[in-house]
Amino acid sequence: MAFETGHDSASKMRFMELALEQARFALENLEVPVGCVIVEDGKVISSGSNRTSETRNATRHAEMEAIDTLLEEWQMIGLDQLEVAEIFSRCDLYVTCEPCIMCTTALSILGIREVFYGCANDKFGGCGSVLSLHDSNSEKLPRGALRGKGFKCTGGLLSEEAVALFRSFYEQGNPNAPKPHRPVRIAQEAE
Amino acid sequence: MARRMKWEIVHVPGEPERSLEVDTVDVFASNIEPKLANNIVRQLNQVVPLENLRHVKRVRRRTAEGKVELSVILCLSGEYEKDAEALPRGIHQLISAYNLCPYRAKVAKHAAISKEEWEEQCKLWPTSYHPSTNLDGIATLSEGELQLIFNYMDSAIQLTKMSYAGGKVQNAAVIVDPLRGQVIASAHDQTSYPCPLTFKTSARGGCVDECGVTIASQSDSNEFGNNQDNSVKKFALQKCNEYSGVSCLNPWGWTTQRASHQNSSGKSDNKFSWHPLRHAAIVAIENAAARDRELFPGLGSSESQSEPIDILPNPSDNCPSKRQKIQVFEELNMEKEFLHNSEPNELMRPYLCTGFDIYLVWEPCTLCAMALVHQRIRRIFFALPNPNAGALGSVYRLQGEKSLNHHYSVFRISIPEQNLHEIELNASNNSSNKAESKEEI
Numbered sequence: 358m359a360f361e362t363g364h365d366s367a368s369k370m371r372f373m374e375l376a377l378e379q380a381r382f383a384l385e386n387l388e389v390p391v392g393c394v395i396v397e398d399g400k401v402i403s404s405g406s407n408r409t410s411e412t413r414n415a416t417r418h419a420e421m422e423a424i425d426t427l428l429e430e431w432q433m434i435g436l437d438q439l440e441v442a443e444i445f446s447r448c449d450l451y452v453t454c455e456p457c458i459m460c461t462t463a464l465s466i467l468g469i470r471e472v473f474y475g476c477a478n479d480k481f482g483g484c485g486s487v488l489s490l491h492d493s494n495s496e497k498l499p500r501g502a503l504r505g506k507g508f509k510c511t512g513g514l515l516s517e518e519a520v521a522l523f524r525s526f527y528e529q530g531n532p533n534a535p536k537p538h539r540p541v542r543i544a545q546e547a548e
Numbered sequence: 549m550a551r552r553m554k555w556e557i558v559h560v561p562g563e564p565e566r567s568l569e570v571d572t573v574d575v576f577a578s579n580i581e582p583k584l585a586n587n588i589v590r591q592l593n594q595v596v597p598l599e600n601l602r603h604v605k606r607v608r609r610r611t612a613e614g615k616v617e618l619s620v621i622l623c624l625s626g627e628y629e630k631d632a633e634a635l636p637r638g639i640h641q642l643i644s645a646y647n648l649c650p651y652r653a654k655v656a657k658h659a660a661i662s663k664e665e666w667e668e669q670c671k672l673w674p675t676s677y678h679p680s681t682n683l684d685g686i687a688t689l690s691e692g693e694l695q696l697i698f699n700y701m702d703s704a705i706q707l708t709k710m711s712y713a714g715g716k717v718q719n720a721a722v723i724v725d726p727l728r729g730q731v732i733a734s735a736h737d738q739t740s741y742p743c744p745l746t747f748k749t750s751a752r753g754g755c756v757d758e759c760g761v762t763i764a765s766q767s768d769s770n771e772f773g774n775n776q777d778n779s780v781k782k783f784a785l786q787k788c789n790e791y792s793g794v795s796c797l798n799p800w801g802w803t804t805q806r807a808s809h810q811n812s813s814g815k816s817d818n819k820f821s822w823h824p825l826r827h828a829a830i831v832a833i834e835n836a837a838a839r840d841r842e843l844f845p846g847l848g849s850s851e852s853q854s855e856p857i858d859i860l861p862n863p864s865d866n867c868p869s870k871r872q873k874i875q876v877f878e879e880l881n882m883e884k885e886f887l888h889n890s891e892p893n894e895l896m897r898p899y900l901c902t903g904f905d906i907y908l909v910w911e912p913c914t915l916c917a918m919a920l921v922h923q924r925i926r927r928i929f930f931a932l933p934n935p936n937a938g939a940l941g942s943v944y945r946l947q948g949e950k951s952l953n954h955h956y957s958v959f960r961i962s963i964p965e966q967n968l969h970e971i972e973l974n975a976s977n978n979s980s981n982k983a984e985s986k987e988e989i
Contacts, residue, residue: 414837415900415922416830429819438822442803458946459918463825466799466915480951481918487951488944490914502943503936505800 369473372396372451373514376475379406379419380453380522386411387529390522393419393452395427397444403427420452420460424467445469453519455512457481461490465505472510475519484510553964555698557689557929560941560958561662562948570669571657573601574625576635577608577673578648582618588646589620595638596623603659605674621673625652693726700724700731701929701961704907705970707736716793721832722907723925725898732904733835737795738826739802795827796913797936829908829916833923836901844897900924911938911960917946920956927957 372394379392383406392406405422409415431441445467450456453475456464461483464472477486484491493507580588589606598604598621608619622639635643643650655673660666666677689697700722707720718737725732792798802824820826898904905927906920912930917939920928928940928947939946940958947958 409922412837413840413900414834415924416833416919421825424825425823428823432821438803438824457918457922458914459922462799462913462915462918466802466824468800468803480953481921483914483918487949488914498943499935501935503798503800505937 368399369451369514372401372449373453373473373475375401375404376419376451376453377515377518377522379404380519383407383419384522384526390526391419391452391454391519393423393450395423396449396451397447402448403430416459418457418460420450420456420463423450424463442468449473451514453515453522454478455482455484455486458483458488458490461488462505464508465490465493468506469508471508473514474510474512475514476516476523477512484512553966555694555701555964556962557694557697558663558960558962560947560960562945562955562958564945564948570665570672572654572672573657575653575655575673576622576625576639576650577619577653578622578643578650579617579619580646580648582616584646585618585620588642591638591642592620592622595642596636598624601655601657603675603677604655605676608674619653621653621655622648622650696726696729697929697959698961700905700907701909701931701963702967703731704734704909705931705963705967707734708909709970710736717791719794719796719828719908719910721828723832723836723901724905724907725903726905726926727903732901733832733839735828735831735835737793737828738820738822738831739795739824740793740822794910796829796910796916796938797934799824799827799913799915799937825915827913827916829906829912830919832906833901833919836904836923840897840900902926905929910934911940911942913937914939914944914946917944921946921952921954924954925956927959929959929961931961931963933960 375394376392379394380390381392383392384390386406388407388410390407393404394401395403403423403426405419405424405426407419408417408422411417428441431444436444446469448469449471450464450469451473455474455476455478456472457478458481472484472491474484479486481487483489490505491508491510493504498504585607592606598606601621601624604621606621610617610619622642623636642648653673656669656675660669660675660677663677666675669675704720704722707722708717720734720736722734723732724730792801795802802822901920901923903926906925906929908916908928908930910930910932911934912920912928913934914937917928930940933942935942937943941947941960946952947955
């Protein structure tokens with residue numbers, strides 16, 4: 358990954374640090390340590406961390422948490438679908454691990470502008486690892502398939518920190534995994 | 549084409565259909581007189597039985613220009629390739645006795661594992677197809693199980709009836725514990741909330757084009773095309789406008805569903821009056837998780853690893869988080885009954901939806917299909933393919949992605965025409981309601 362210099366790169370690191378903070382919060386709560394922040398106009402407007410254990414709902418990924426907070430807020434103040442779509446189209450997501458296939462689809466549906474992630478997600482990743490749902494041009498889709506909205510996606514931002522958190526999580530064990538559980542391979546680091 | 553009257557079930561494999569290029573072996577065959585067929589076949593079976601080609605039919609019957617033409621396989625040609633004289637003596641005798649003219653033909657080397665493969669094989673030479681040798685698990689389903697499966701699918705279809713948004717049909721999901729014969733959760737799309745005034749936007753642009761695409765790809769698609777009834781296509785064609793309310797068929801369409809009553813009474817117990825990601829399967833998973841928390845409070849939370857095993861759930865205990873409050877149990881009575889009849893304990897508590905099945909009217913998109921991987925659903929049954937964005941064979945095929953840590957089995961259920969009409973009828977009933985409300989305005 359080419360390193361950018363100056364203010365832009367620094368602020369990206371700052372946002373990813375905030376996402377990592379969310380991931381650490383998840384780890385403290387014995388959740389899979391993934392965290393994210395959503396940024397609009399250089400400001401963090403929402404954050405989320407994985408809550409799959411607490412909710413017993415394996416779809417409650419950090420991204421979904423952060424998205425729901427926004428949708429709830431915006432509906433409360435009476436924004437309609439077009440207005441909400443317009444804001445999302447100016448938002449970027451910083452997440453410690455590559456969004457899974459589900460979350461990538463969600464981000465495409467919402468029409469987010471850009472995604473920055475830490476480590477790659479070899480098993481579930483929807484931004485290039487397993488599928489490339491963020492890229493509306495790359496897939497050879499069968500005729501008739503709708504092309505989703507794509508978004509720009511950059512990996513490898515503070516990935517060592519993200520991987521380290523996964524490592525601590527799997528060392529402490531997932532208390533909610535079925536027994537006996539297989540050893541879990543830690544997601545490979547992105548370059 | 550015949551009207552589909554029966555419920556049928558088809559496995560949707562993780563691999564795209566095995567390459568339809570049929571693996572073949574060469575044989576010598578000959579046309580024969582129909583009235584001699586019995587004799588010749590009996591003798592051939594004695595002289596050169598086709599031991600390793602049991603799936604291949606010895607005789608091919610074709611009608612050409614109104615005339616029936618029978619051909620028979622004499623023997624494998626491979627070893628006699630260079631020296632036709634070396635054919636078994638019995639074959640020579642038959643050839644001269646009946647004035648046969650042997651020619652080379654190709655037949656399928658292996659028994660077909662899918663109906664589609666079998667159809668392909670038969671273009672070369674007829675074979676027999678025994679679904680019971682399928683690896684897909686349908687064969688292991690008893691009649692009783694099949695009936696239950698069809699009933700659950702029917703209940704999902706009924707659920708589409710009860711849920712419309714702006715006069716549009718929605719997708720519905722029912723999660724079932726097949727061992728206990730119990731409905732765990734059910735839901736319909738909640739991407740837009742029922743609002744009689746939203747229909748105006750639906751007539752505009754987008755949908756018609758998308759539906760044109762839908763129809764085209766349905767007739768082109770190899771995947772489901774073979775099982776696709778004309779009636780389904782016709783249905784799709786007529787009802788495409790109402791279909792645009794099915795979240796998985798139109799995941800990116802939420803921005804066109806501008807609700808005019810954001811804060812009206814249309815807002816339900818749900819904290820979202822609309823939500824682009826609340827597809828039926830997602831909501832069903834949420835309801836199943838809420839049920840789990842309700843039935844087994846404390847057992848799964850972080851501090852509770854040493855909880856005694858035999859706990860009676862007490863709803864007032866363990867104050868529900870704000871997320872739980874939004875849950876409305878559709879099967880509240882069932883839940884209560886369940887609590888009275890059997891005391892839930894840790895042993896009964898499933899890990900997520902392990903062992904559960906989900907019934908969906910439409911094939912899910914990647915959002916929903918991946919959510920179902922995460923939640924460890926065991927089997928997915930859907931009725932109608934989703935050529936726009938389907939993730940279980942139509943566009944993607946998540947059940948075949950090896951890297952995923954969980955793999956469910958996927959089945960498509962072909963529903964009888966009359967049930968299709970039911971959905972259709974509902975849509976049009978609703979359209980007329982729509983029209984009425986328009987007049988009132």
